[in-house]
Amino acid sequence: MRDFTIRIAEPSDIGSVHSIMTTARSSMKEPELYVPDTPEFISRHIQDCGFTLLAFYGTLPAGFLIVRIPGEERDNLGYDLGFSKQELSLAAHMESAAVLPEYQGNRLQRRLISSAEAILSSRGYQYALATVSPKNFYSLRNMLACGYRIAKTTTKYGGLERHILLKSLGKTA
DSSP, rough: OOOEEEEEOOGGHHHHHHHHHHHHHHTTTGGGGOOOHHHHHHHHHTTTSSSEEEEEEEHHHHHHHEEEEOTTTOHHHHHHTTTOHHHHHTTEEEEEEEEEEETSSHHHHHHHHHHHHHHHHHHTTEEEEEOOOOOOOOHHOOOOOOEEEEEEEEEEEEEEEEEEEEESSOOOO
16 A cells, blocks of 8 residues: 655645646546536635645645635535534535546545544534445445444435535534
8 A cells, every 4th residue: 555645735735735626526427427527616616615635745746635614605515414503513514536547446535534634623513414326336335444434325516416424523602
């Protein structure tokens, strides 16, 4: 297994994150299973709405994970699960992740998730949520291996079937 370093992304990393996202999507057998984000979305999640982790193999960007702090915004996945107002404030989304094809198979997505969970726990967040297409076997397998469970299957994002995944990061309030 290769050695990777993981750090919190900076505004200068927006292009690298977007490039990984589009390259990973184009290499998928079913690219419609992964919806890439815009550079503006990435920027907001580096600077304002959460944080983004970027993994490197040496000096080469290899993968990323965008973490969103939705608060009480209407798209907080906690609403789908009946969270209370307090629980909504303690929830974070594992929003988007991708690994370049040449680095897949090194459990990098799992490493990114684990790193993000440690940061979230240290900041007092208690719930990690995510959506995954039921057809996206690799992402679903990674999330389940990281201790997430399928809390609900529903239609999201303009009619796409998605599992809502949930993991408790610590003691509940």
